[in-house]
Amino acid sequence: MLEIKGYTKTYGEGKKAADNVSITVESGDIYGFIGHNGAGKSTTIRAVVGVLDFTEGDIFIDGHSVKTDSLECKKITAYIPDNPDLYENLTGIQYLDFISDVFGISASERQQRIKNYADRFEITDSLGDLISSYSHGMKQKLAIISALIHEPKLLVLDEPFVGLDPKAAFILKQIMHEICEKGTAIFFSTHVLDVAEKLCNKVAIIKHGRIIAQGTMEELTRGESLEDVFLEVADE
Template sequence: MKEILSIRHYSKSYKGGKKAVDDLNLTVEQGDIYGFIGHNGAGKTTTIRAVVGVLDFEEGDIQIDGISIKKDPVACKKVTAYIPDNPDLYDHLTGIQYLNFIADLFGVSKPDREARIQKYGDDFQITASFGDLISSYSHGMKQKLAIISALIHQPKLLVLDEPFVGLDPQAAHTLKTVMAELCRGGSAIFFSTHVLDVAEKLCNKIAIIKGGKLVTHGRTEEVTGDNSLEEVFLELIKHD
């Protein structure tokens, strides 16, 4: 399968020389739903922010759809969508104004954006609130709007940081369905989560990071073996 995300020898150090991520190598292929697992401070968000071009780095390289994020960040961002754990939206806009703003940024045609906004608005049961100011939205509604905005340009790579936080059970189920649909269409998903049972059921591949180092990765059934992902994770973070 085609490589959508390639992380090669990526390291990131902060002040004082402490390495937040140390020589990370990962490949996410077309059709993958790839779970990135680790405790708080393990290096998940640092890696994700580098992948989406928010965080500079000196060591290694990250390629999206064969293009280096260092050499051509704009080309990489055109085929990527990123949803952070706490999306920062424009409260002074209405939901529909925000979605059209994002669609304009990515050059999405009027028919395509209208169809996708309608589909995902209905899927996430938020269409009726598109005319309201984002400032009036609950945390869960803002999360739904952020997800829809990320899907408008049908990204080749969807990157999410703790996407299920703040979603009600119905919305979480919808998100899982939408993620599977996107990957069946040839995209790939790379996301971090603490919800290990969801990761085990949803992801075809898993990577576990500890103290900035990759401790295991591969197909979910290979990583878990005869145990649950929770059991494997707890065992790996307990022992060096």
């Protein structure tokens, strides 16, 4: 579903924020992407979703190149950045209707999906309020619902649990499992290693822009905790 091939991003003076990164995320995977601050996680994620151009390599989503067929990629992808920018002069329901219109979601489908996710995240009663009045956590929940509304084949998240209360984080993990069982692929970064260990079936560790370890959770941990493995390989 997601294939990153030799992705390299070079900034001024030859500094490589990502260096020959290759990762494959298959349908049904919950793939964790971990590394220290500045390791290249967000740079890679932003290239995957077409926000950031890149120097070398290519990225494919369901066989479509992000470079040459970006619109087809975006039709089947959803992205939640670590600090979502929402249209704060809209109400919550106006924003969700706008996203539904962008993806051509019918009135009946959007109504059912919005009700399902808004009820589960307990923001149904606030959908008529301006987004500018929302707390950070409520904005994060709205961003998550807007990402799920068109049932993407690939869901990309950058630190999705930041700002969520424990119950909302639990609900999000439930939903991640549910959509993966239907064939969606999830690629997400996180600093919360115990969450990644329990949630992911595959993981990649990035350091100074290079992948230093990747594979199934069992292959990487081999009886150790993910935290122990991360500290061992990332701090060498």
